[in-house]
Amino acid sequence: MNQVVFNLILFTLSMLHSSKTKAQQNYSGNSILSCKNNDDAGPSSAFLYTCNGLNKSCMTYLTFKSVLPYNSVSTISSLISSNPNELARINGATLLTVFPSGKDVIVPVNCSCLTNDYYKAETKYILGPNPTYFIVANDTFQGLSTCDSLMRANPYGELDLLRGMELNVPLRCACPTYHQKTNGTKYLLTYSVTWGDNISNIATRFNIPVGNLIDANGFSTQTELLFPFTTVLIPLASEPVSLTTIVANDPPTPLGCSFKKCKSNTKVLLIALTTSLLVLCVFLFVLFLIRFLLRKRSARFVKRxxxxxxxxxxxxxxxxxxxxxxxxxxxxxxxxxxxxxxxxxxxxxxxxxxxxxxxxxxxxxxxxxxxxxxxxxxxxxxxxxxxxxxxxxxxxxxxxxxxxxxxxxYMENGSLREWLCKDNSIEHQSWAKRIQIALDIANGLQYLHNFTEPCYVHKDINSENILLNKDLRAKIAKFAHAEESKRMITSGSPASHVVGFMGYLAPEYVEARIVSTKMDVYAFGVVLLELITGNDSITLQDGREVMLYEIIQNIIGQENEEEKVSLFIDPCLIESCRKACALQLVKLSLACLIQEPDSRPNIEEVVSSLLKIQANDMQQRISPSINKSLSLER
The missing domain is CATH 3.30.200.20 (Phosphorylase Kinase; domain 1)
Structure with missing residues (x-):
């Protein structure tokens, strides 16, 4: 018995010694972006945080930036598998709260390392369109997971991911070490780094000594560079309080430009871009607030x-x-x-x-x-x-x-169909303009589907009913056929009472008169293909009329699909077209045109996908100019 007690004491002392010698986690840097790391020689910061704390499990916290569709207590708690009541309490919110876009939300989670060498909080995620481990880790979970840890936690290969699959998602978290506990640290908060963050301003924001932040993350100096899509640990002496900072959407990372080697003019460009986005975000938030107040007022109107x-x-x-x-x-x-x-x-x-x-x-x-x-x-x-x-x-x-x-x-440029049929112009040749028009249409539908009372289905989305102003910004028109989104009609003779353009009508509406938001998504998929190809939704093949999407969907999945898709792109866009971007848009369109409505994305997923495609396109356009600037300086 005495021997057992003695061995237990020795084990405890050895654990304490180990905790003292490994008093912090190591910052991952940008190594997490490669998705090709290994930990054969021992735990790696490119995966998760090492299990070196005093306790094997603890309550800890993450930060998650509010963004559609994850912008409320219910949606964020569901995504992260957090207790919604605790999430609401820690953020000074209620279960019905919807957070403004860009707000840092504190998410309480249980963190443990009972089965391996890494701490983790666990959740699950159903894959959306165009899934990759990299997108799930960095876009959906904002760097709170890593590509390498996702690949290890799931049986699917990188090229085997399909929409609708369920992924196990390990989230980055850690428990305080013995050294941190004795210095007063009770909690470690996993903070998702964004553009403009540095060690000094993060310490100031959380009101902690810079030295504590350096020690917790293994930084060598106070000026060490931080990268977006990475995380740092914030040692806290008490439970975190609600964060109120509103942060703009992150600008794209310039390709070919090492953060440590970028010259001053590049930094000025990035600062200018970030500042502009911040101003735009504040402006849009004010507009959203005004619109919200007007809608609340209009809800009191007579509904006859x-x-x-x-x-x-x-x-x-x-x-x-x-x-x-x-x-x-x-x-x-x-x-x-x-x-x-x-x-x-x-x-x-x-x-x-x-x-x-x-x-x-x-x-x-x-x-x-x-x-x-x-x-x-x-x-x-x-x-x-x-x-x-x-x-x-x-x-x-x-x-x-x-x-x-x-x-x-008044809409100076008429309908989208008229504009697509016009003679070539600089605007016609702009890939960015086409993506923005698609995003405008999707944003309008998102408002109809989610932010009106009652929510509506437009029912007549087509390129004739999309109008363009002098700046080629798109607006949805003709609401004569709009219906409440929950209405379902299942009787009546086929076709005779169908409203709308046949090439744009969802099969469930034509066959069974089912009216839902997914019929607008279907019609949007047709319009998106028109934007990409410049052609009508119905075309001739071998002397007979066929749907344009039927021709294109036969290409997807074949060898050299990118090259084959490029043959259908509007000739006006060839000079400015990026084939990978075009393929992403085509795949999004085909996802919207799936015959079974439940398998189509909702409009929030469409908006999210378009924003990512737009950011990638912007990145591709900005990168050459930045690289050229750097080469000239050298």
Whole structure:
């Protein structure tokens, strides 16, 4: 018995000695980006944090930057497998809180190293479109996991990942060492490094001595360089408090430029880019807040539909009362104003069909006037309650006899279909413009699907109903067929009551009248292919009409798919086209066009994928200029 006690004491002393000699973790640097590290010679910081703490398990914390679709207590706690009640408490929030984009959220997790040489918190993740271990580690989990640790935790090879697979995700965390415990450290917070971070400002932000931060991460000096998509450990004497810093989206990392070798002009460029993004983020947040307040106000409006008296074709007094309620948002024009603005609906002012160009406000404002007969209640009732940059804005309306005149913002470049058919121009040759147009459409749909009350399905997304302003920013128009997203119609004769363009209609709607947000995603997939190829959604092959996507999907998965896809790219884009980027867009489009609606991505996933593609494209465009600048300096 005495021998057992003696051995236990020796073991405890040896553990304490080990903890003292390994009093910190080692910072990974950018080694985690290679996805080809090994730890044959011992635990490596490119995987996770070493199991060298006083305890084998502990409560610890991570930081996660709020970003769609992970921007609420429920979605973040689900992604990280954290207790939602604790996550809400530590952030001074409620279970229903939605965080502003870019906010650092503290996430409590259980950290342990009971089975191997590394500490980890564990969660699971269902793969989305275009999955890779690198994207899951660095984009989805913001560097809180690593490519190497993901590959080790899962049985799938790098090239075997498919949408819908479930991954085991080990997250970077650690428990305090004996040395840290005796110096007052109770918790270690895993902080995800972002652009502009350095050792000094992180220490200041968390109100800890710089020396403690250096010791906790094995830094050699206070000026050691930190890399985005890596993590540092923050030693804390007490539970962390809610972080309030709002950080802009990270700019892309310039390729071919070593962080330690970049010259001063490159640093100035990166600082300028970061500053611009910060300003843009604040501006967008203010716009979001204004839109949110307006939507809350509009929710108090009367929800009765506008009614038309079928007998005499004029609007009832109830319509006038409702119009009066919303005058603070949309102007009520007199018929004389409409006639004067359109020069009595002159043919020279006709844009298309019953759509006219009008000059208002003593020649200071150009607007579009749409003349309609019959019941315009659905479109008016919806447009009065939405306010988003990528949805056409209803400026006002007028009633006269049996007609109603809707006055919209004027879109100088007409419809997307018209623009794609125009002669070549610099804008036509811009790959970046096409990606931005796709992102604009997806953002507009995301607002309709998630941020209106009730949520809506547009039902008629096509390149004719996407309008472009003078800056080639896209806005969704024509809401006459929009329906609440939960509505489902399962009866009626096929095709005869179908609304919309056949080339854009989802199969579940054509066959069973099922209306859901996934039918908009399907139509978006068709529009995205039109943006890539410049062609109509239906084309001729061997003398018969076929869907464009049917031709292209047969290429994907074949040998040299990138080269074969490039043959379908709009010839206007050849000079500026990056084939890898085009292939990513084509695969995203085909994911939206999957026949089974449940297998399609939701619009949030589409937006996320487009943002990544846009960032990669920007990175490819910026890198050559930076490399050229560096070569000139040398």
């Amino acid at each position: 539909c506008l009614e038309v008296n079928n007998k005499n074709g004029v609007f009832s007094e109830e319509i006038r009362e409702e119009i009066a309620i919303i005058e603070h948002l949309s102007k009520v024009y007199s018929f004389e104003e409409i006639k004067e603005a359109t020069e009595n609906f002159s043919s020279k002012n006709r844009i298309k069909d019953s759509l006219f160009r009008g000059i208002f406000n003593n020649g200071k404002e150009v607007l579009a006037v749409k003349r309609m007969r019959g019941d315009a209640s659905k479109e008016v009732n919806l447009l009065k309650r939405i306010n988003h940059f990528n949805l056409i804005k209803l400026q006002g309306y007028c009633e006269n006899d049996a007609c109603i005149y809707l006055v919209y913002e």
